[in-house]
Amino acid sequence: MENPRFGLPGMLSLLYGIANPVAFPGVMGQAKREQPEVSFAGITVVEDNEARAVSHLGTPILYPVTLRGGSYRRFARDGSIEQVNPGDLRLPLSTVVEMSRGKTITRTPVVASGASVKEVYALEDWQIRLSGILMDEPKQPQGLTTLEAMQDKLLEFASLADSIALGGDHLGGDLFQQRAIDRLSILSLSFNQIPGKPRMHGFQMTCESDDALELILQ
Numbered sequence: 001m002e003n004p005r006f007g008l009p010g011m012l013s014l015l016y017g018i019a020n021p022v023a024f025p026g027v028m029g030q031a032k033r034e035q036p037e038v039s040f041a042g043i044t045v046v047e048d049n050e051a052r053a054v055s056h057l058g059t060p061i062l063y064p065v066t067l068r069g070g071s072y073r074r075f076a077r078d079g080s081i082e083q084v085n086p087g088d089l090r091l092p093l094s095t096v097v098e099m100s101r102g103k104t105i106t107r108t109p110v111v112a113s114g115a116s117v118k119e120v121y122a123l124e125d126w127q128i129r130l131s132g133i134l135m136d137e138p139k140q141p142q143g144l145t146t147l148e149a150m151q152d153k154l155l156e157f158a159s160l161a162d163s164i165a166l167g168g169d170h171l172g173g174d175l176f177q178q179r180a181i182d183r184l185s186i187l188s189l190s191f192n193q194i195p196g197k198p199r200m201h202g203f204q205m206t207c208e209s210d211d212a213l214e215l216i217l218q
Helices: 008-016 027-036 149-158
Strands: 065-067 074-075 081-083 096-109 116-135 165-168 183-193 201-208
Touching: 008 116, 008 201, 074 165, 116 149, 149 183
Parallel strands: none
Antiparallel strands: 065 165, 074 081, 096 116, 116 201, 165 183, 183 201
């Protein structure tokens, strides 16, 4: 059964309140080629140098993300740690990326003053939200052509007891490498049904950046 044509911006607004997302030029062309049944009308296209944690318009960025395969740890049924390789996963082309980062600051009030002394101890991890729409995708590069196959693969990655290497598919530059984000940890994964669209489900992944630290024992 073929997916009915629908407008992506309207669906993202319905599910997550994301209005008028933006996309890189290469991402928009790739999306239109691989998902011709989806209307991307209403999405603004920006150049690479105009995109930071959000675009210069202050809006989330439409960006294909790849979770990299490799050797990862996972809890087995008996509670032991096992090594698994789930393979690469290119998330749906409808995936919207939102990033934010805070600081760890200690504030000390100053007597007889309306100010405070602020001490910055560290930058916090990047908070990353990946939202999008799952649907049947005949040209999905890892062969996950059905909604159910993509859901199962997302659940497989979410079950890992490890941080996950990632990358982007945009040839003009990587949204994550620009912020020195090489890995992320999945904190939560949720799915939403879309009324009147039986072959389309919304998904949302809440993640944090994770830096690989090497221990040298002497």
